[in-house]
Amino acid sequence: xxxxxxxxxxxxxxxxxxxxxxxxxxxxxxxxxxxxxxxxxxxxxxxxxxxxxxxxxxxxxxxxxxxxxxxxxxxxxxxxxxxxxxxxxxxxxxxxxxxxxxxxxxxxxxxxxxxxxxxxxxxxxxxxxxxxxxxxxxxxxxxxxxxxxxxxxxxxxxxxxxxxxxxxxxxxxxxxxxxxxxxxxxxxxxxxxxxxxxxxxxxxxxxxxxxxxxxxxxxxxxxxxxxxxxxxxxxxxxxxxxxxxxxxxxxxxxxxxxxxxxxxxxxxxxxxxxxxxxxxxxxxxxxxxxxxxxxxxxxxxxxxxxxx
Numbered sequence: 414x415x416x417x418x419x420x421x422x423x424x425x426x427x428x429x430x431x432x433x434x435x436x437x438x439x440x441x442x443x444x445x446x447x448x449x450x451x452x453x454x455x456x457x458x459x460x461x462x463x464x465x466x467x468x469x470x471x472x473x474x475x476x477x478x479x480x481x482x483x484x485x486x487x488x489x490x491x492x493x494x495x496x497x498x499x500x501x502x503x504x505x506x507x508x509x510x511x512x513x514x515x516x517x518x519x520x521x522x523x524x525x526x527x528x529x530x531x532x533x534x535x536x537x538x539x540x541x542x543x544x545x546x547x548x549x550x551x552x553x554x555x556x557x558x559x560x561x562x563x564x565x566x567x568x569x570x571x572x573x574x575x576x577x578x579x580x581x582x583x584x585x586x587x588x589x590x591x592x593x594x595x596x597x598x599x600x601x602x603x604x605x606x607x608x609x610x611x612x613x614x615x616x617x618x619x620x621x622x623x624x625x626x627x628x629x630x631x632x633x634x635x636x637x638x639x640x641x642x643x644x645x646x647x648x649x650x651x652x653x654x655x656x657x658x659x660x661x662x663x664x665x666x667x668x669x670x671x672x673x674x675x676x677x678x679x680x681x682x683x684x685x686x687x688x689x690x691x692x693x694x695x696x697x698x699x700x701x702x703x704x705x706x707x708x709x710x711x712x713x714x715x716x717x718x719x720x721x
Contacts, residue, residue, distance in 0.1 A: 431480075432551075433457040433501050434665065437488055437538060438508030440469040442608035443556060443601075446658045447505065448473055451665075452481040459498065461486030461508065488534030494541050502551035503665055504542055506535035506578075509556060511605075512612045513567040513643055517627060518619060524570045531574035536581055550593035554664045555582045556657075559602050559677060563688055563696075567643060586672070597664040601657050602677035603650025616640040 434451055438444040439460035448460040452473075458481045462470040470483045487493050488508045509531045514523070539553060546553060560568050561575035579598060586596035616637040623631065660674035675682060688696065 431455065431457055432503065433459065433498065434503040434505060435459045435461065435498065435501060435538075435542060436505040436507055437461040437486060437534075438463075438556075439473065439483070440464055440467055442507075443604075443654055443657050443661065444505070444507040445469050445473065446654050447507065447661050448481065449476065450658055450662060452477045454662075454666075456480070458482065459484055459501075461488070463487055463508075488538050489529045491537065494537050498542065498545060500549070501542055501545040502549045503553065504539060504546060505554045505556070505661065505665070506538055507554075507556045507661075508534055508538075510612070511571050512614075513571070514569075514619065515567055515631075515639075516569045518623065518631070519570055524573060527570040527574045528577065531571070532577045532581070535578055539581075539585065547589065547592050547594055552595045552597065552665055552670075553582075553585065553589070554597050554599060554661060555579070556599045556601070556661075557582070559600055559675070559685065561600065563685070567639070595670055597670050598673045599657060599660055599664065600673055600675045602675075602681060603647065604654060604657060604676075605647040605650050607651050607654040607657075614640075 434456050436444050436448050436451070436458060439448045440462045444460070448458050451458045458477070460470070460473055460481060460483050462473075462483055462485065464470060465483050465485045473481060474483055484496070485493060486508075510527065512523070512527065535555060543553070545551075555578055557579050558571070558575045560572040561579045564572060582596055582598050589596055616633070616639075619636050619640065620628070620633055623636075656676050660676055664670045664674065675685060677685060
């Protein structure tokens with residue numbers, strides 16, 4: 414196992430200043446903003462970046478203090494997770510990817526790649542540094558998703574990875590409680606417009622992946638309408654990452670952090686509180702009807718546009 418040079422962390426006082434936090438996925442999005450906020454708050458920040466020479470990582474170097482260190486970190490590579498840190502107080506498992514597709518539009522490799530980053534990358538990072546966090550009686554934060562606990566059309570691979578992540582986090586929380594380590598979960602809703610997590614693709618990209626049999630089942634118009642529906646849904650989400658970053662900071666700094674932080678609109682929060690109580694057949698019908706109705710509306714709109 415390759416070992417990188419020992420990285421020394423500052424000792425922290427009673428006020429919490431100088432506590433060392435490892436944040437993964439800091440090239441952009443939530444992790445990038447969190448790394449900057451922690452640095453400004455007096456933490457020692459190890460910002461894991463997939464591309465340390467990229468614009469996001471370099472802006473952290475340029476704008477940060479001497480207590481912010483950018484690290485080359487691909488959470489799927491054991492040799493990049495096996496570097497040594499001393500005095501680490503917290504881990505924020507933020508690195509993640511997202512994509513959408515109906516299950517029959519996906520391959521096993523699509524599911525495996527999603528899980529490698531979102532699930533096994535977080536597990537690998539956590540296990541590597543857990544002894545340090547346990548010794549410091551620190552914290553572990555996992556960035557999950559609303560798709561961890563409810564199902565939706567086109568999000569199968571992503572849901573699988575995030576549901577597995579929460580199962581791991583829940584088990585870890587129970588095991589670490591006796592050691593004084595707090596394990597917390599962040600559940601963002603629709604923040605696609607506030608981050609770079611969503612992969613951009615066109616209906617043509619999807620169509621090109623389908624074999625002849627699936628092209629018969631899923632005609633080109635359906636694929637185009639589904640793509641338009643998904644893109645329009647993403648545009649209705651949050652425009653800023655601030656609610657998620659605020660929740661992350663609370664999970665790291667509050668004496669009594671929440672076990673889970675559900676970050677959705679007020680109306681959606683009511684629905685998600687009621688969702689676990691819904692019979693499966695009813696929940697399934699709601700999602701199927703909502704998606705079908707939206708796609709039908711798009712189809713009607715396009716027909717009217719053509720007539721005009």
